[in-house]
Amino acid sequence: xxxxxxxxxxxxxxxxxxxxxxxxxxxxxxxxxxxxxxxxxxxxxxxxxxxxxxxxxxxxxxxxxxxxxxxxxxxxxxxxxxxxxxxxxxxxxxxxxxxxxxx
Amino acid sequence: xxxxxxxxxxxxxxxxxxxxxxxxxxxxxxxxxxxxxxxxxxxxxxxxxxxxxxxxxxxxxxxxxxxxxxxxxxxxxxxxxxxxxxxxxxxxxxxxxxxxxxxxxxxxxxxxxxxxxxxxxxxxxxxxxxxxxxxxxxxxxxxxxxxxxxxxxxxxxxxxxxxxxxxxxxxxxxxxxxxxxxxxxxxxxxxxxxxxxxxxxxxxxxxxxxxxxxxxxxxxxxxxxxxxxxxxxxxxxxxxxxxxxxxxxxxxxxxxxxxxxxxxxxxxxxxxxxxxxxxxxxxxxxxxxxxxxxxxxxxxxxxxxxxxxxxxxxxxxxxxxxxxxxxxxxxxxxxxxxxxxxxxxxxxxxxxxxxxxxxxxxxxxxxxxxxxxxxxxxxxxxxxxxxxxxxxxxxxxxxxxxxxxxxxxxxxxxxxxxxxxxxxxxxxxxxxxxxxxxxxxxxxxxxxxxxxxxxxxxxxxxxxxxxxxxxxxxxxxxxxxxxxxxxxxx
Numbered sequence: 001x002x003x004x005x006x007x008x009x010x011x012x013x014x015x016x017x018x019x020x021x022x023x024x025x026x027x028x029x030x031x032x033x034x035x036x037x038x039x040x041x042x043x044x045x046x047x048x049x050x051x052x053x054x055x056x057x058x059x060x061x062x063x064x065x066x067x068x069x070x071x072x073x074x075x076x077x078x079x080x081x082x083x084x085x086x087x088x089x090x091x092x093x094x095x096x097x098x099x100x101x102x103x
Numbered sequence: 104x105x106x107x108x109x110x111x112x113x114x115x116x117x118x119x120x121x122x123x124x125x126x127x128x129x130x131x132x133x134x135x136x137x138x139x140x141x142x143x144x145x146x147x148x149x150x151x152x153x154x155x156x157x158x159x160x161x162x163x164x165x166x167x168x169x170x171x172x173x174x175x176x177x178x179x180x181x182x183x184x185x186x187x188x189x190x191x192x193x194x195x196x197x198x199x200x201x202x203x204x205x206x207x208x209x210x211x212x213x214x215x216x217x218x219x220x221x222x223x224x225x226x227x228x229x230x231x232x233x234x235x236x237x238x239x240x241x242x243x244x245x246x247x248x249x250x251x252x253x254x255x256x257x258x259x260x261x262x263x264x265x266x267x268x269x270x271x272x273x274x275x276x277x278x279x280x281x282x283x284x285x286x287x288x289x290x291x292x293x294x295x296x297x298x299x300x301x302x303x304x305x306x307x308x309x310x311x312x313x314x315x316x317x318x319x320x321x322x323x324x325x326x327x328x329x330x331x332x333x334x335x336x337x338x339x340x341x342x343x344x345x346x347x348x349x350x351x352x353x354x355x356x357x358x359x360x361x362x363x364x365x366x367x368x369x370x371x372x373x374x375x376x377x378x379x380x381x382x383x384x385x386x387x388x389x390x391x392x393x394x395x396x397x398x399x400x401x402x403x404x405x406x407x408x409x410x411x412x413x414x415x416x417x418x419x420x421x422x423x424x425x426x427x428x429x430x431x432x433x434x435x436x437x438x439x440x441x442x443x444x445x446x447x448x449x450x451x452x453x454x455x456x457x458x459x460x461x462x463x464x465x466x467x468x469x470x471x472x473x474x475x476x477x478x479x480x481x482x483x484x485x486x487x488x489x490x491x492x493x494x495x496x497x498x499x500x501x502x503x504x505x506x507x508x509x510x511x512x513x514x515x516x517x518x519x520x521x522x523x524x525x526x527x528x529x530x531x532x533x534x535x536x537x538x539x540x541x542x543x544x545x546x547x548x549x550x551x552x553x554x555x556x557x558x559x560x561x562x563x564x565x566x567x568x569x570x571x572x573x574x575x576x577x578x579x580x581x582x583x584x585x586x587x588x589x590x591x592x593x
Binding site: 013075 | 134135142143144147148150152155165169173179180182186189190191193194195197198199201203210213216217220224227228230231249348351352354355357358361362363364365367368369370373374376377378379381382383384481482488489499
């Protein structure tokens, strides 16, 4: 019990952010027209590419060859996620935009 | 003297770190606003750009200002900047090209592929951090690895690995490189694998850390990859959008684990935001199909239902192209119900041509879009928008159903499960209860199909045998082309 309480105290800030972010994520997404589900999923997909920051941090203090190689791959994969995700989403939304202007 | 140096140094570093934190707050705000704007048709595109700007900011400032606390207590900036820049350039170029070149029909696979990349990235981070953390704990003579960082590393690896392997399988399925493996045994194998995964994480946590002993982390990685495969393998192709959305939120959680590990607010908010919004999106998608998430994951969409048994003596009626052309030309209201077959055949442009042609004859043509038509919700809208179909021509399912009695002809192009009457009539059908477009209520139904093969969900469709239904066999694109030609010659 004490350990659990200690855990909560130690990581209180992170836990706070996690809980608020969960509510925020739910609130932001509710009431979205189904037309936008695909671009929204794609956009969210790009946002979780933020994991690349972790890859950069790991790569930034990589010492040996193995972690250099793994880190390099991780940064490449993360960038693929970020850049590919945002560009694909933009391509999808570009089409909606065009239609809106014609109306 | 030394204390002064230490003081000034720590002051400088905290200044750097403050700048970094400010940039993370800004990035988080941009993510949230971007996601919010993505939810409205008018602002969606700028929302995407806002989120991208937040990402760029976070990446740039991490490279410039991040300081890692080393084992000896000193702080060091990011090394290997040349390599990092190189990796960024490679990833950007490849990602950009892939995203620009992919056909709109292949969009769901692409999203799945990019999602897998993120998952793999999270898993790799954990695989590199684990040995470091274990050595640290071993040096300090800890008897177990019971702490938040270890948990974050292990969960990051587990979730990231599952997400990577699962996304690759989902990619393969959507790209039709991998078939469905349907076996009730897999359900139990899956559950036991899930149990083993969690048990193994607990086992590692309670293990005494030994520097250099890393077999557990590789075993965990392998287990996660295998589970990712067996998790997605039995799920039917029609459920892939839901699975991709679910794996998407998994990767979000994996990214958040990294944020927890590094106390990195941008990763934490970004990851959790995607994790929770992705989960909600998954549930919304399930609702559109009137199924529960558990049902999607456990109860694979099966072709095993008894409905297939009594089809032997039923016959379908075909319609010739010229008859179809006449029928359409003398109609007043025509509804096109597009499905994935239309997308595969790249026939959306011909649909638009048909629409214009019929409009010149005073026939009104609209499109009835099922929420899960195509392979992702909204996928069909994107495809038709690509073919310049006006936004107001697209009808949602409810509106289309309300006007069905006044519709003269429905043309079903490459759709099957979303127009299956079994969803309303046959409680034994796996898709029973799913809202469908009631095309059989229209005065005539023309079904364009390549063959009598079953739909993506592998369920028999009684619509084809109904008295008002007429089949028009052939490739959707070729058939539409001929149909347009016939109408022009009338």
